[in-house]
Amino acid sequence: xxxxxxxxxxxxxxxxxxxxxxxxxxxxxxxxxxxxxxxxxxxxxxxxxxxxxxxxxxxxxxxxxxxxxxxxxxxxxxxxxxxxxxxxxxxxxxxxxxxxxxxxxxxxxxxxxxxxxxxxxxxxxxxxxxxxxxxxxxxxxxxxxxxxxxxxxxxxxxxxxxxxxxxxxxxxxxxxxxxxxxxxxxxxxxxxxxxxxxxxxxxxxxxxxxxxxxxxxxxxxxxxxxxxxxxxxxxxxxxxxxxxxxxxxxxxxxxxxxxxxxxxxx
Numbered sequence: 001x002x003x004x005x006x007x008x009x010x011x012x013x014x015x016x017x018x019x020x021x022x023x024x025x026x027x028x029x030x031x032x033x034x035x036x037x038x039x040x041x042x043x044x045x046x047x048x049x050x051x052x053x054x055x056x057x058x059x060x061x062x063x064x065x066x067x068x069x070x071x072x073x074x075x076x077x078x079x080x081x082x083x084x085x086x087x088x089x090x091x092x093x094x095x096x097x098x099x100x101x102x103x104x105x106x107x108x109x110x111x112x113x114x115x116x117x118x119x120x121x122x123x124x125x126x127x128x129x130x131x132x133x134x135x136x137x138x139x140x141x142x143x144x145x146x147x148x149x150x151x152x153x154x155x156x157x158x159x160x161x162x163x164x165x166x167x168x169x170x171x172x173x174x175x176x177x178x179x180x181x182x183x184x185x186x187x188x189x190x191x192x193x194x195x196x197x198x199x200x201x202x203x204x205x206x207x208x209x210x211x212x213x214x215x216x217x218x219x220x221x222x223x224x225x226x227x228x229x230x231x232x233x234x235x236x237x238x239x240x241x242x243x244x245x246x247x248x249x250x251x252x253x254x255x256x257x258x259x260x261x262x263x264x265x266x
Contacts, residue, residue: 008038008046018055020193025055027119034058034072059193060256062122069120091129098134102144110151124255127190135182152185153202159192160200169195170263173219173243176204178226183248187225190254196221207233214241221262223248 011022028034029045035054037045054075061071094117101109117126131152138145172191176184184202191198199217207229214222220243227247229237237245244262251258 006048008048009052011037011045011047014047014052014055017052018059020055020059021115021118023115024119028055028058028068031119032068032072034068034075056195059122062125062193091133094130095134095137098130098148099138099144102138102148105143105147107147107151110147114151114155122255123193124190124253127186128253131189132186135186149181149185152189153181156185156188156192160188160198163192164197169197170220170259171197171199171217172221172223172259173214173217174198174200174223174225174248175210175213176202176225177207177210177228179204180226184225187223187248187254194256194259196259211237211240214243219243221246221259 009017011025014020014025015022025035026045029037035047035051037047037051040046057075058068058071061074062068066074094113097113098110100106101113117130121129131148135145135148138148174184174187174191181202184200188198188200199219201213205213210222210224214237219241222237222241222243222245224245225248227249229247234245234247237243246262248254
């Protein structure tokens with residue numbers, strides 16, 4: 001639809017183009033005033049190209065550790081205006097809320113908490129500051145741990161599957177080299193906000209299988225979860241794939257700044 005010759009997009013199309021779900025877009029508008037879409041006579045939201053660019057800039061600021069309540073003051077500033085910082089938030093309280101739902105096996109409560117958290121924080125922040133310590137503190141082989149792993153796998157899979165054919169960013173392949181599902185899931189969660197074409201294998205692959213996969217898929221970045229290889233293995237993977245190869249545990253955070261720096265270093 002066009003008004004004044006400028007293309008306008010409905011909320012479902014903005015969600016498709018940016019990967020930000022409609023609930024979050026409406027929260028950013030109503031609660032924080034970050035976006036001001038136009039309206040049709042029937043009240044439906046219409047977004048301009050500038051609005052879409054603002055959504056992408058909001059995600060970039062969230063990647064830098066800025067809270068969504070602070071983003072409004074920074075949208076007109078260059079991303080270099082502040083240095084990368086640790087995201088601030090009442091993470092302990094959020095962990096406690098998630099843990100309460102998990103211990104009572106309350107999946108409906110998990111849904112409400114999970115989606116509301118994404119209106120305030122980026123996936124990278126939640127992965128690093130909430131789910132990483134939560135999984136670390138949950139007892140092994142308990143129903144609570146099993147529920148969280150299954151819940152994250154489901155939500156992450158849905159998110160990445162929906163966006164698989166919509167993203168134009170660099171191709172990123174992530175492989176597990178050992179059976180350590182929590183590390184893989186936490187990395188995948190951090191990737192769900194980003195404009196990378198993500199391909200992943202959640203079961204451990206042998207070195208030769210990873211080599212074969214990189215030859216076929218030709219990713220620009222290869223991330224190894226629970227890496228256990230020697231430097232010569234990484235060198236061989238880089239030579240074969242022509243990709244930037246990194247071990248997840250060696251990265252301070254999984255966000256667009258970190259990943260694009262790998263590309264620049266290459």
